[in-house]
Amino acid sequence: MTSAPPAAVPVAPARPAAPLPAAGVRATARIHATADGRGGTALPVLAGEGPLALRRTRGEAGEASVVLVGAMTAPLGGDHLTVRAAAGPGARLSLASAAATLALPGRGGAPARYDVELALDEGASVRWLPEPLVSVRGSDLSVRTRIRLAPTARLVLREEQVLGRAGEEPGLLRSRLTVTRDGRPLLDQELACGPGAPGGWDGPAVLAGHRALGQLLVVDPAFAAQPPPAAVLGEFAVAAPLAGPAVLVTALAPDALLLRERLDEALRAYCP
Secondary structure (H helix, E strand, C coil): CCCCCCCCCCCCCCCCCCCCCCCCCEEEEEEEEEECCCCCEEEEEEECECCEEEEEECCCCCCEEEEEEECCCCCCCCCEEEEEEEECCCCEEEEEECCCEEECCCCCCCCEEEEEEEEECCCCEEEEECCCEEECCCCEEEEEEEEEECCCCEEEEEEEEEECCCCCCCCEEEEEEEEEECCEEEEEEEEEECCCCCCCCCCCCCCCCCCEEEEEEEECHHHHCCCCCCEEEECCEEEEECCCCEEEEEEEECCHHHHHHHHHHHHHHHCC
């Protein structure tokens, strides 16, 4: 007598492997400036991570000068970089970068983030003057700058963005700048450029075909007594006083060199 073969056991179909999360670098540079009591500025905290290396350099009298040096290629897709600086009462701090920052695509197509956080106490002064940010084709970067000012703090901020390298289409670049003074909003603006940005970013009402855009923000308590007037600074540059002791200069140019020239002229005019 022959026994029946065992019944087949149903086998569930194999599940597809879950996609691996895009790998990325997480790094924060921390700077804390304090008045040293002798007319100068000390840096009790000066710490970088990963691609964000910090170097103290010679600054103006009474000012601490720090340069951000890229220790590796970044930001790539999936990276999240943060620069966090605080200036205590009466401290004077100058922040710059050694070279332009290139936003590059990553392997998995994940977006990258670059955050800048500045906090200025009473009587503090900060100059944030980095080199341009270049949006490379295929990249996806969100830049967020948050600044908190005490009523008597002074700020000079320059931002320069270049859409693509020479002869290259840009990546997607989203940037937002938020400034509060004495707990109240002073400036909050946002801009998106490149593939995937809302339509019209390259039209006559926004960039008008230019590939370099920048702004200079000067906040100075001295402007409260004599606010700077609105002014046209050239064919594609304008200065607008803000509802506070501040002026915002916005400029467009065909390339980074001409953009820097226009912003330098404004810097000399508003920060003699």
